[in-house]
Amino acid sequence: MSVPTRTIVLWCPDWPIFAACRELGLDPALPIALTESGVVYACSAAARHDGVARGLKLREAQYRSPALTVLDYDAAVDVRLFExxxxxxxxxxxxxxxxxPGMLAMRARGPARYYGGEDAAAQALLDTMAxxxxxGARVGIADGPFAAEQAxxxxxxxxxxxxAVGAxxxxxxxxxxxxxxxxxxTTLLNRLGVRTLGEFAALPEADVRRRFGAAGAFAHDRAAGREQTGVMARTPPPEFEVLQEFEPPLDRIDQLAFAFRVRAEEFIDRMRAKRLVCTGIRVELDDERGGHSSRSWLHPQWFTPADVVDRVRWQLQGTGTADAGLASPIVRLRVVPERIDSTGNHEAGLWGGGPDERVHHGLTRxxxxxxxxxxxxxSIGGGRMLADRQVLVPWGDRAPEHTADRAAGAPWPGSLPALAPASVFRERLPIRxxxxxxxxxxxxxxxxxxTPPARFAVGGDGESPVRAWAGPWPVVERWWDAEHAKRVHRFQIVDHDGCAWLLVRDGDGWWAEARYD
Amino acid sequence: MTAPLAPAESPSRVDELQARIRGMQATRLDSKAVPTHPVFEQVLPGGTLREGTVVSVEGSTTLLMALLAGPSASGRWVAVVGMPDFGVEAADRFGIDLERLVLVPDPGRQWLTVVAALADVIPVVAARAVGRVAPAEASRLSARLRQRGGVLLVTGEWPGSDARLGVESSRWHGLGAGHGQLSDREVVVSAGGRGEFGRRARSRLRLPDRALGFRVADAATTTDARSSREPVRLDDYERPAS
Incomplete structure (x- = not known):
């Protein structure tokens, strides 16, 4: 039987909390809990001191620690910050x-020899973490990853x-x-009187395998310190991200776009050499005053160098135009690929793409x-007010996630009957x-x-008689939330020219929400 | 033929005459039809929109949606430029496929460039014209449309559009004095223009009807001289003028 590999385990306690705090800029010393589907997934030391533990229901955790800050657990943040x-x-x-994320394993033999002893190797790792x-990082060294983790x-x-070796x-x-x-x-073993790993290891191996199958035999090996699994070192993933520093900092978008063009080509070419295409990138910008902007961009097909430059430009541009100067000069630009796929999945057809590809190119232009x-x-989302119901998504992006739970088909008491107005005003018009x-x-x-409505005027126009009207139809939204509560009354009217309007009366006065024209 | 036209009627007469001549001089081969909603059978010559035409649509977004619904239902992409108030939900209910609808709500000053870029790839483009369009730019764009086989629907000023559709009057049904709700509308759509659109035609349509569709209100379609379906012949025209 082989001897388990001598292993070093490097452990960062409460890594999810640390990662979340770093991401959101919180102080890890506060009582913080991360929840996943209503139960506590991880908690900070202060929260644990108050009695919060993993697996506790959120309500119970808040009861035990009233000052608890509750956040949603995001596995992606864990991994990203651990990288x-x-x-x-x-x-x-x-x-x-x-x-x-938060725990690393490595073979002990090499580092121990290089640093002159296991103790020195452990100290070198702790210095790196510091x-x-x-x-609060910790190091355990033992025979096999499981024992090292426990150490x-x-x-x-x-x-x-x-x-020590063999212990x-x-x-x-x-x-x-x-x-x-x-x-x-575990419950079964406890009822059988087997409470510790030592007692479990003392059971005959063949009996454990017969009773608990392969999983049981594996556990038995671990408990007996005969772990067969070694350390599977990862191959460091290829580096695709590009970073460009500007010295002196650039304050014009067109300058920056031009300066970045070569790096953008390199960025795409490096991926192409590995037979990969990129369908999502993150662009990070740092300006001279210490400002930081980061945004993810998706592409309906895959990024070409020009597309990457475009995304950088759009992120800088915001709502301004391309020739506008920036508020603060940019010193650093970093582009990280977020979604990578094999070129095989994105091969164009033998006779070129379908007509939709042409549409895509035109729209990109x-x-x-x-x-x-x-x-x-x-697309159409849920909601009572007409402007809420139309969801506009920039070409190439996916619809925001919150639209999924606001289904258009769900009953929305107070929403309009089937006939929808052809013109929905983005900003309501003031009317009389x-x-x-x-x-x-x-x-x-x-x-x-x-009083029944008799005359109607849009903006500053002259009043004209109302031919027909109906209302008021009340719409009450979010009455439980004082800040966002909305209570309006709707009217349909037909004006003198035969045009129909949808009017809204709120606390401030009369507005035209839409026109049936 | 030698007698001069009466001065009062001459400008309109000349316009009409020129329209007829242009109509008969259409030398290009018959352009392909873009599938259009059957409700326009009486309104448009031949009942359909032709590829490469520019149509002015005035006074009704519903009328515009009705024109877009046919091509969209037949699997074509449609684009709407410069209409931030375009009601998406109404468009969906009237049969425009949102999967193949592209909106450019705020093209700003570049709207004509945007329309030209879209016309390259999207067969039916609806746009709101802002400001004055130079006739040279307009004819460049229509040449592009003819080449690509696209249709441009314009609201606002457009020099030299092939056809002009407008709502002359509209009457809503279903709403009373303090009761009911809007259900359907009867409109009189007038069509005019040059070439095969030479005659002004009026049709009563239900835009929309009670089932959120489009329907012809009744069979009475009025034209001011003869049926627009009838082929135009030069001698036929000259008889009353001489």
Whole structure:
């Protein structure tokens, strides 16, 4: 039987909390909890001190720690922020396996020889972590990754836990059996009187395999310190991101776009050489005053160098025009590929793409004239007010996620009947609607009108008689939320020229929401 | 033929005459038809929009949507330029496929360039004309449309459009004095222009009808001389003038 690989495990406790705090600029010393589907996924030391634990329901956690800051757990943030850590550790010790974000495993033999002892190697790793500003990292060294992880967890004050060669089985023996088996098996083993890893390891191997199958045999190996899995070092992924520093800083968009063109071509060519295409990028810009702007851009097909330059331009441009100067000169520009795919999945057909590809090229041309938001596609979302119901998405982007839960087909009490107005005003027009006596039509709390509408005028135009009208139809939205609550009354009227209008009465007065023209 | 025309009627007469001549001088081969909603059978000559034409549409967004609905239903892309108030939900209910609808709400001063760029790839473009369009630019764009087989629907001033559709009057039904709700509308659509559109025709249409579709209100289609479906012959025209 082979001897388990001597392994170093580097562990950053509470990595999800640390990552979330760094991403959002919070202080990790505060009580913070990350939740996933309603239960606590991770919590900070302060929260743990208050009694918050993993797996607790959100309500219970808030009860135990009233000052708790609750955030949604985002696995992508964990991984993204861990990546620079891994890269830095790889310069100290090569051949690193990512067990999960926050935990790394590596073979001990090489580093121990290089640094002159396991203790010195562990110290070198801790120095690296301290250099990255990651607090409280711990190192465990033992036979096999599992034992090394337990050694790292057991090392509290010293931050380094080393289990001597051959002593791993004895070291893990007093630990609870639940560390190697799933919840059901743990319960069963506990009922059988097997509570520690040592007791589990003492069971005959053949019996464990017969009773618990392959998974049980694997757990039994781990518990007995005969772990077969070694360290699977990752191959560092190829670097595609490009970084360009501008010295002196550039303050014009066209200058910057021109300066970046060559790097953009390099960026795409490097991916093409690996037979990859990029369908999503993140553009990060730093200006002279320390401002930072970061935004993800998607592409309906794949990025060409010109597309990348366009995205950089649009991000700088915001709503201004291309020849406008920038508020602050740009010193650094970084483009990171976010979505990469094999070219095989994006091969054009033998006879070129379909007609839609032509449309795409035409629309991209218009976009490069007017900016990313200049060309939009429309879909229908949910809501009561007409402007809420039309969802406009720039060409190439996906519809925002929150539109999915505001389904258009859901019943929206107070929304309009099937006939939809052909013109929906982006900004409501101020109008006047008056009765016979010339006083503006008012609606009281019970929804009764003061006088039937008789004359109607848009903006400053002259008044014309109202031919037909109906209303008021009340629309009450978000009454439970004082800040966003909305209570309006709708009217349909037909004016003298035979044109129909949809009017809205809110606290400020009368408005035209839409026109049936 | 030698007698001079009466001075009062001469300008309109000359216009009409020129329109007839232009209509007969259409030397290009018969252009292809763009599928159009059947409601326009009486309104447009031949019942359809022709590729390469510029049509002015005045006074009604619903009329514009009705013109877009036919091509969209037949799988063509449509684009709407410079109309930030275009009601997407109405467009969807009237049969325009939102998957193949592109909006450019704020083209700004470059709107003509945007229309030209879109006309290259999108067969039916609706645009709001802003400011004055130079006749040279307009004819350049129509040449492009003819080459690409596109249709341009314009609201606003456009020099030399092939046809002109407008809403003369509209009557809504379903709404009373304090009760009911808008259900359908009867409009009188007038069509005119040059070439085969030479005669002014009026049709009563339901835009929209009760089922959110488009329908011809009744069969009474009035034209001021004879049916627009009838072929025009020069001698036929000259008889009353001489």
């Amino acid at each position: 620079p850590v891994v890269r830095e550790v790889e310069t100290t010790v090569p051949g690193v396996q990512i067990v999960r 250099g990255l500003g990651v607090p 790292a967890r057991a090392a509290r004050a010293t931050a380094v836990g080393i289990v 791993s089985a004895a070291f893990i023996a007093p630990l609870p059996v639940g560390l190697v088996t799933d919840a059901r098996t 218009v976009q490069s004239m007017l900016g990313h938001d200049g060309v939009v596609t429309a 609607l008056v009765g016979d006596d010339g006083a503006s039509v008012a609606i009281d709390d019970r929804g009764a009108i003061s």
